[in-house]
Amino acid sequence: LSYLIVGRIFDRFPNINAGAAEVGHGWLPHWLIRLGEMINYVAGTTPKTDYKPIEYAQMGRFRCGAEPFEGPEMTKACIDLLGTGCLMHQSDYPHNEAHFPDTAGIVIDWPFWQDLGTEALEAHMSGNAEKFLRLI
Numbered sequence: 001l002s003y004l005i006v007g008r009i010f011d012r013f014p015n016i017n018a019g020a021a022e023v024g025h026g027w028l029p030h031w032l033i034r035l036g037e038m039i040n041y042v043a044g045t046t047p048k049t050d051y052k053p054i055e056y057a058q059m060g061r062f063r064c065g066a067e068p069f070e071g072p073e074m075t076k077a078c079i080d081l082l083g084t085g086c087l088m089h090q091s092d093y094p095h096n097e098a099h100f101p102d103t104a105g106i107v108i109d110w111p112f113w114q115d116l117g118t119e120a121l122e123a124h125m126s127g128n129a130e131k132f133l134r135l136i
Contacts, residue, residue: 001062002035010061011050019132021065021090026074028064029081032057057086063132065090066124069097072110084120088129 004010004018032054039046039053056062066075066087078087091103099106104125113121130136 001031004062005035005049005053005056006039006046008047008049010056017061017063017132019063019065019088023064024070025064025066025078025087026070028057028086029054029078032082054082058083060085060128060131062086063088063128067092067097068099068103068107072112075107075110076112079116079120079124084116084123085128085131087124088132089125 001018001020004016009016035053039049051059057064063086066078066089068089069092075087089104089107091100092098093100093103108121108125127136
């Protein structure tokens with residue numbers, strides 16, 4: 001991800017998107033904010049990017065699988081920082097953390113979806129992954 005941003009791959013190739021799975025999602029906002037600070041710190045030694053690192057995730061250029069075991073608080077915090085277009089539900093099946101077959105229901109029942117709305121929930125549960133995989 002560092003190379004995709006600092007190497008201006010996202011800027012030079014607007015149809016390239018990237019994603020990560022099986023790594024959790026709570027790390028992503030911190031990492032993108034920190035990368036932005038490091039780019040500023042070494043300004044002049046790295047190419048100037050068209051956007052801040054966090055903005056690439058906010059635009060959906062980088063998406064990350066969201067594992068339910070990180071919980072509703074972490075997921076909501078990530079959505080607050082990255083927007084509703086970055087995270088993609090992943091069940092984590094067949095791992096024990098998956099709570100299969102109830103994984104999707106657990107996430108759908110998280111209370112914060114009432115505030116964010118049906119569109120945000122649908123994006124998280126399927127829409128973001130469909131866009132990432134270019135199914136829609």
